[in-house]
Amino acid sequence: MNLHHHIPAMAILLSLVSHVAADCPVRPPCTCDELGTNSDGTKSWSVNCVNKGLTMVPTFDTTKDSVEELLLGKNHISSISNDAFSTLKGLNFIDLSENNISYIGEKAFLGQKNSLEYLYLGKNVLTAIPVFAEDMSILRELVLSTNQMTTIPANAFHKTPALSKLYLNSNKISTIDGAAFDDIQNSLDLLNLQNNSLTSNVIQVLANLPKLRILYLAYNPLGNIPQAGFGQAFQSIQDLNLEFTQLSEFPVVLLSRFWKLRTLMLSGNQMASFDLPTVGNLTSTLQNLYLHNMGLTKIPKGIAQMKNLHRLELSRNSIATLDTCAFHNNTNLRTVSLSGNPLECTCNAAGLRFLQNILRKDFKGLDQPCPSESLKEYTVTTFPIDHCDTRDLCNSKLLSSTTSMPTQSPSASPVASGTATMSTVEVTTRLTPAMAVVTVMVVVSLR
Numbered sequence: 130m131n132l133h134h135h136i137p138a139m140a141i142l143l144s145l146v147s148h149v150a151a152d153c154p155v156r157p158p159c160t161c162d163e164l165g166t167n168s169d170g171t172k173s174w175s176v177n178c179v180n181k182g183l184t185m186v187p188t189f190d191t192t193k194d195s196v197e198e199l200l201l202g203k204n205h206i207s208s209i210s211n212d213a214f215s216t217l218k219g220l221n222f223i224d225l226s227e228n229n230i231s232y233i234g235e236k237a238f239l240g241q242k243n244s245l246e247y248l249y250l251g252k253n254v255l256t257a258i259p260v261f262a263e264d265m266s267i268l269r270e271l272v273l274s275t276n277q278m279t280t281i282p283a284n285a286f287h288k289t290p291a292l293s294k295l296y297l298n299s300n301k302i303s304t305i306d307g308a309a310f311d312d313i314q315n316s317l318d319l320l321n322l323q324n325n326s327l328t329s330n331v332i333q334v335l336a337n338l339p340k341l342r343i344l345y346l347a348y349n350p351l352g353n354i355p356q357a358g359f360g361q362a363f364q365s366i367q368d369l370n371l372e373f374t375q376l377s378e379f380p381v382v383l384l385s386r387f388w389k390l391r392t393l394m395l396s397g398n399q400m401a402s403f404d405l406p407t408v409g410n411l412t413s414t415l416q417n418l419y420l421h422n423m424g425l426t427k428i429p430k431g432i433a434q435m436k437n438l439h440r441l442e443l444s445r446n447s448i449a450t451l452d453t454c455a456f457h458n459n460t461n462l463r464t465v466s467l468s469g470n471p472l473e474c475t476c477n478a479a480g481l482r483f484l485q486n487i488l489r490k491d492f493k494g495l496d497q498p499c500p501s502e503s504l505k506e507y508t509v510t511t512f513p514i515d516h517c518d519t520r521d522l523c524n525s526k527l528l529s530s531t532t533s534m535p536t537q538s539p540s541a542s543p544v545a546s547g548t549a550t551m552s553t554v555e556v557t558t559r560l561t562p563a564m565a566v567v568t569v570m571v572v573v574s575l576r
């Protein structure tokens with residue numbers, strides 16, 4: 130390799146560096162990255178001032194270029210004045226997270242009203258939703274988590290009509306006005322209200338959001354949800370997180386109003402038993418059910434009717450036995466987690482029957498009545514018999530089962546085989562070509 134071959138490359142590199150320094154609209158310690166060239170030939174920049182010990186928004190050199198991204202997180206900025214960004218244009222994303230911001234001028238973002246889509250203000254000390262002097266016409270994501278807000282007033286989002294994702298989690302919000310979200314009714318897609326001080330009154334307010342898909346209410350002292358009085362149906366909510374909300378009764382009536390609920394998270398609410406509502410659309414829509422740490426003593430009734438249930442999380446409960454038929458109709462079930470339950474494990478006992486049941490479900494013997502003698506026909510020969518003595522199997526801390534169904538099996542006759550080591554038991558059942566392969570993995574941690 131000849132050194133002189135590198136000289137042109139170095140020259141280009143040097144000119145590039147000085148070029149950047151000359152055009153970067155902000156001085157060190159901030160740095161600039163060129164994002165591209167605009168249609169009018171000007172450049173577009175990403176300005177990075179993260180964790181530079183700044184106490185104010187830096188001053189920017191006037192430039193024809195646009196600053197598309199401005200990263201100001203992890204500084205000590207306490208207020209944003211009206212002219213903070215006045216020399217910039219084309220700002221699309223501003224990250225002001227992890228500062229000490231308590232004041233934002235109403236006109237601070239005026240120049241960016243037609244370009245700003247993402248505004249991150251998490252981990253500051255704001256006590257109110259920022260007020261904007263004019264419509265922020267395309268602002269779609271507003272992060273206000275971990276601030277000091279206590280209330281959301283009526284029409285709080287009057288100037289942000291396109292808001293789609295709103296993060297208000299980890300504040301101290303105890304009241305939300307009935308008209309708080311009126312202006313973003315037709316745009317709001319995700320609302321995170323986790324970890325506030327909300328009671329079940331909030332449900333009423335949320336019934337009027339016809340586009341809302343994702344709703345997080347976990348870690349609020351909701352208490353029991355009234356069984357009536359929440360007007361409209363929850364037409365569009367797909368994911369609902371109600372973990373650790375001090376529910377002691379399953380909100381049967383409420384959930385029967387959901388049209389499209391796909392994921393329901395209820396972990397951390399103590400209710401020894403409950404029935405899942407089998408009225409409404411839940412039986413066909415529910416796919417993921419999270420029921421960790423609820424003090425459950427049995428598999429909730431109604432689960433058998435959830436035709437599209439894919440994932441069932443039941444760890445850290447008090448379930449000792451599993452009904453052989455528990456999952457008879459859950460033909461789409463792929464993952465069941467049962468770790469941290471006092472499952473009884475004798476050779477004929479429930480824990481293992483459950484696994485057989487999972488296996489059996491995927492046999493074409495499904496059309497047999499349950500429980501069925503035909504089960505014997507397919508009894509897995511090397512499992513569980515060989516491992517019945519491994520009492521630790523079900524006493525173990527972790528017992529989880531995942532079934533997966535790859536396309537087809539090359540094997541032509543129903544045979545079963547099992548292998549086991551001290552820590553893993555894997556059962557693979559091969560079926561006729563028309564059927565699927567079922568793999569049940571039992572992960573056992575021995576002490």
Ligand SMILES: *[C@@H]1O[C@H](CO)[C@@H](O)[C@H](O)[C@H]1NC(C)=O
Pocket residue numbers: 205207229231
């Ligand atoms: C935060 O800002 C306030 C003034 O609004 C100031 O008194 C306080 O010292 C600042 N705290 C930090 C950690 O910078």
Ligand SMILES: *[C@@H]1O[C@H](CO)[C@@H](O)[C@H](O)[C@H]1NC(C)=O
Pocket residue numbers: 275299300324348
């Ligand atoms: C709740 O918010 C507080 C700050 O307001 C935070 O310290 C805590 O970690 C949050 N808890 C959860 C579970 O998010």
Ligand SMILES: *[C@@H]1O[C@H](CO)[C@@H](O)[C@H](O)[C@H]1NC(C)=O
Pocket residue numbers: 362385386387388408409410
């Ligand atoms: C179920 O959803 C459909 C629309 O997908 C809706 O028309 C119907 O009213 C819903 N039923 C219930 C009981 O929510």
Ligand SMILES: *[C@@H]1O[C@H](CO)[C@@H](O)[C@H](O)[C@H]1NC(C)=O
Pocket residue numbers: 433434454455457458
């Ligand atoms: C499975 O579904 C069938 C038909 O809907 C029903 O008759 C049967 O009781 C269900 N099984 C269980 C265990 O719920």
